[in-house]
Amino acid sequence: MSMKKESPWDVELHLSAARGDSKRLQVLLESGRVHVDCKDKDGTTPLILAAAGGHVEAVTELLQQGADPNAKRLTSTTALFFAAQGGFLDVVNLLIDHGATVDSCSIDGGTPLFVACQCGHLDVVVSMIERGANANAHMKDGATALFIAAQNGHVRILEVLLEQGAKTDAARTDGATPLWIAAQMGHDHAVRRLLKAGAKVDTTRHDGATPLFKAAHKGHTAVIGELLKYRPSLGILPVIFRVSK
Template sequence: MSMKKETPSDVQLHLAAIQGDVQLLGRVLDSGKVHVDSRDKDGMTPLILAAASGHVDCVVELLDQGADPKARRVTGTTALFFAAQGGFLDIVQILLDRGAPVDSSSMDGGTPLFVACQCGHMDVVKELVARGAKVNSHMKDRATPLFIASQNGHFKILLLLLAHGAVPDSRRTDGATPLWIAAQMGHDHVVRQLLKVGASVDAYRYDGATALFKASHKGHSSVVEELLKYQPSLGLLPNGESALHAAALFGHVPIVKRLISAGADLMLRNQDGVTPMQVAQEAKQYAVVEYLSSLLVERVNGTPHKPS
């Protein structure tokens, strides 16, 4: 795509679009000195700029003057992409009515639906889905709209996507599932919903860490609670560690207690032959060491342990 040098009129038109100055916009276009889709070095057209800035009247004026709703930036993003990202529902509707392609994606695979889910714009998500946006589209790294909604804890968007056929266990290239990322981020309500619709509790990322491992490592007690209802693996995971090792290493006493009361083996050795207590000792997590020692003493003395 050859870029002609920008003229003063091009610059003025772009400025008017960014600032939402519809009078100036009209004047520059009427001068006949500039093309309605004049591009800057990034391939930005006035329509893309006006949509990204949320200026409805400028968007309408540009479309009326023949601006191309399909025009893409150098990176592949369209006016609809930016309107969706900004949460400008009225502009999204106008662009779709004027023939903007609903699923036009950027070079990294991002669709308008994907960015609307990422930014939490429920009304835009609703509109795009109603207009036929593909719910299971994905980025180059295979992250889906459901994945990004889960990562950001957008619960209502998650429900909408699931209701429209979003696949719960779609995996990113690194193996991470929506459940995995929600657990890592501590979004317990998202975790609960994904488990309810059948997400695999022990799905793991390429490094062998499961959702329970990540939640135990990060100290997300409420997520651990949700996961434990679905019998996750408490033993050695493909990464050679257990969830209990993760909780011990990072000093999360409530999670250590909860995992043990759920049946985690406190004498379990990881791939290096080390127990959770030794892990805690090395990491100077003395509260964990103290708790585990008291359990061991009780076991030796044969007094029944009541989880406190």
């Protein structure tokens, strides 16, 4: 539905959803004075607010009243995106049961699976993959769910994604891989797991920087130790060195 100027009834419905007040939601919706999918200036619906707060009863009430589980904000984020971000497994499953698109993308290409990986919500990640989420989907910059998990050091999530066939060396548009970003961030356990899964130790970003270079530059000694077990090249910035000559 198109956005219009919010009425006092719209505002009250939004506030009730944000508070998780399912009884007040029912009263307001049954009054006929407000639409279940009324939007604010950012395109946010009551269902999105209730899902973002993890309010299961409010989400249930809104869905029963006909709320669109795939309604999007101006950023193209949905109720499922925010439920996944918050780690609200019950809400995630409820939304999917009512037709929420599992791999719905935000304007930057991020999916609910991405934010669950970013925030470390293992149970949500497992459930979403079981419900059909694509483990190899990527954002506009090429980052995959595996990249996001590696960036944040969530090893158990890495393992789940790898078990589901996530591509170990899938690179961002700048050439950085999950191993590269894990090395830069100092996540030695993630580095160890990725190397064990077959990640290429000498993968380079487009500027020529290797995982070993980034680990050394940042002073991540534990990461350096893990990388050295796989005999990386010690010519850690060949491209830059050639250009500078």
